[in-house]
Amino acid sequence: MIIRDRYAPSPTGLQHIGGIRTALFNYLFARSHARGNESGRFILRLEDTDRTRSEDIYVQNLYDTFNWLGIRWDEGPDTGGEYGPYIQSQRSDLYKKYAQELIGKGQAYYCFCSAERIEEVRKQREAAHSSESGYDRLCRSIDPPEAARRAGSSEPCTIRLKIPLSETTRFHDHLLGDIEWKNDDVNPDPVLLKSDGFPTYHIANVVDDHLMKITHVLRAQEWLASTPLHVIMYRAFGWEPPEFCHLPMVMGQDGKKLSKRHGATSIDEFRKQGYLPAALLNYIALLGASYEEGKEIYTLEELAQRFSLEKLNKAPAVFDYKKLEWYNGQYIRMMNDDELARLCLPYAVEAGLFDEETHTETQRREGKIEGRQPSEKQYEVFLSSMSLIKERLVFLSEAPARITYLFNEPKIPPEEEFIPKKCDLSKTIELLQIGLELVRPMAEAASDEDAENLIKAEAEKRGVKLGDLMMPLRVAITGSRVSPPLFGSLRLLRADRSVERVRRALNSLNG
Numbered sequence: 466m467i468i469r470d471r472y473a474p475s476p477t478g479l480q481h482i483g484g485i486r487t488a489l490f491n492y493l494f495a496r497s498h499a500r501g502n503e504s505g506r507f508i509l510r511l512e513d514t515d516r517t518r519s520e521d522i523y524v525q526n527l528y529d530t531f532n533w534l535g536i537r538w539d540e541g542p543d544t545g546g547e548y549g550p551y552i553q554s555q556r557s558d559l560y561k562k563y564a565q566e567l568i569g570k571g572q573a574y575y576c577f578c579s580a581e582r583i584e585e586v587r588k589q590r591e592a593a594h595s596s597e598s599g600y601d602r603l604c605r606s607i608d609p610p611e612a613a614r615r616a617g618s619s620e621p622c623t624i625r626l627k628i629p630l631s632e633t634t635r636f637h638d639h640l641l642g643d644i645e646w647k648n649d650d651v652n653p654d655p656v657l658l659k660s661d662g663f664p665t666y667h668i669a670n671v672v673d674d675h676l677m678k679i680t681h682v683l684r685a686q687e688w689l690a691s692t693p694l695h696v697i698m699y700r701a702f703g704w705e706p707p708e709f710c711h712l713p714m715v716m717g718q719d720g721k722k723l724s725k726r727h728g729a730t731s732i733d734e735f736r737k738q739g740y741l742p743a744a745l746l747n748y749i750a751l752l753g754a755s756y757e758e759g760k761e762i763y764t765l766e767e768l769a770q771r772f773s774l775e776k777l778n779k780a781p782a783v784f785d786y787k788k789l790e791w792y793n794g795q796y797i798r799m800m801n802d803d804e805l806a807r808l809c810l811p812y813a814v815e816a817g818l819f820d821e822e823t824h825t826e827t828q829r830r831e832g833k834i835e836g837r838q839p840s841e842k843q844y845e846v847f848l849s850s851m852s853l854i855k856e857r858l859v860f861l862s863e864a865p866a867r868i869t870y871l872f873n874e875p876k877i878p879p880e881e882e883f884i885p886k887k888c889d890l891s892k893t894i895e896l897l898q899i900g901l902e903l904v905r906p907m908a909e910a911a912s913d914e915d916a917e918n919l920i921k922a923e924a925e926k927r928g929v930k931l932g933d934l935m936m937p938l939r940v941a942i943t944g945s946r947v948s949p950p951l952f953g954s955l956r957l958l959r960a961d962r963s964v965e966r967v968r969r970a971l972n973s974l975n976g
């Protein structure tokens with residue numbers, strides 16, 4: 466089987482979850498057929514027919530996003546291919562030619578109505594509470610030679626498609642089955658070519674899918690309403706339509722279409738928060754498709770091996786931010802420390818982790834952060850700290866805050882933070898004094914296990930709870946009750962610095 470499918474975004478906004486899901490499914494579908502004597506090609510086509518809303522920054526965002534995600538197309542504006550150009554604004558002449566072809570076939574006509582007249586019709590209908598909407602087909606009755614003469618004499622005009630009256634358009638959707646659409650419910654005679662000679666989305670989309678030999682159109686369900694019109698156009702040209710598969714909607718937890726109200730939707734935001742591309746792709750691949758019972762982690766290759774249109778679900782997919790976080794955590798834990806450190810480094814530099822001074826929120830806001838690169842020694846500590854935080858990290862961007870105490874002196878927290886349950890201040894001071902003696906041997910111990918044995922033995926000897934002994938020590942070392950593992954922290958801070966922190970804490974507690 467030969468599959469040619471495409472992602473056909475309009476560069477009028479940032480790439481978001483819905484678009485990436487469409488792109489990914491097309492990518493996987495093509496890949497799933499790109500083996501043996503089958504063939505699968507995934508194509509990128511820029512649908513920039515809306516000249517006022519299309520912007521270069523969005524084209525750049527598209528390239529950056531897919532680069533970051535590691536998804537490549539087989540044919541596209543930057544890759545080239547047999548069926549280019551792959552940017553619609555560079556194909557204007559083609560659309561003109563094909564619009565003319567429809568006129569020649571009696572399937573389209575010139576319309577000379579001004580925008581004002583069309584608006585007037587709309588208002589009159591509204592006032593009369595008419596159920597009719599759209600264009601009133603006035604110019605459909607102009608004699609074609611007369612219309613051609615007027616168009617030829619440069620009278621401003623558009624070209625409209627003749628929607629066959631009182632018929633029903635039928636087509637098959639892979640997921641939704643047979644679909645019937647009364648032509649009365651199709652926008653009456655939509656414009657194909659605007660008066661400036663630019664095409665509308667519909668004709669450009671149909672002509673390109675045909676000329677680029679697209680076999681399958683997998684697109685968001687919101688385009689379903691345009692499909693009858695497209696099918697009518699394919700028939701008007703005498704072309705075979707591609708197979709359609711309208712993908713299930715992506716909803717927020719409240720059942721409404723996923724939008725900014727639910728949280729991040731643009732891929733840029735996820736990227737900044739420190740999501741990993743593989744985690745994001747893995748999760749998005751499951752939005753509206755099920756693969757193997759019980760298996761949740763898939764590489765792109767594994768997804769491509771398993772993908773088929775039969776695995777798509779009809780029901781809308783619900784976007785679960787918590788689940789995506791879970792995926793990210795899983796992927797972080799699968800990474801080795803070198804890789805994780807490399808990915809966390811830009812966040813750490815940006816947070817000023819290596820500036821050697823602790824930044825307050827205000828300083829941060831005022832841009833006092835220098836964003837220094839780590840020294841060799843700092844990087845060594847940074848790299849080693851990865852194993853301390855990896856188990857609990859959800860986003861890369863969280864890393865600097867978790868390990869800042871390894872690089873900057875933490876503020877000494879208020880007294881109550883040090884005091885374990887059922888203890889008082891003097892007992893806490895006593896515990897911390899025991900801790901002080903332990904810090905050096907623990908920091909210098911050969912392993913975490915040795916360090917743990919030391920403190921355990923001491924707790925037993927003194928008849929205190931291990932937890933009670935550790936808590937004030939943890940607060941003194943890390944500045945917080947909740948922190949990465951204590952033994953590893955002591956090892957990275959080293960004995961002198963650790964001892965110093967405990968002394969500082971004791972001084973403060975002793976008032």
Ligand code: GLU
Pocket residue numbers: 473474475512670683684685688
């Ligand atoms: N340009 C349309 C979009 O922005 C493409 C729809 C389609 O795939 O046919 O989504």
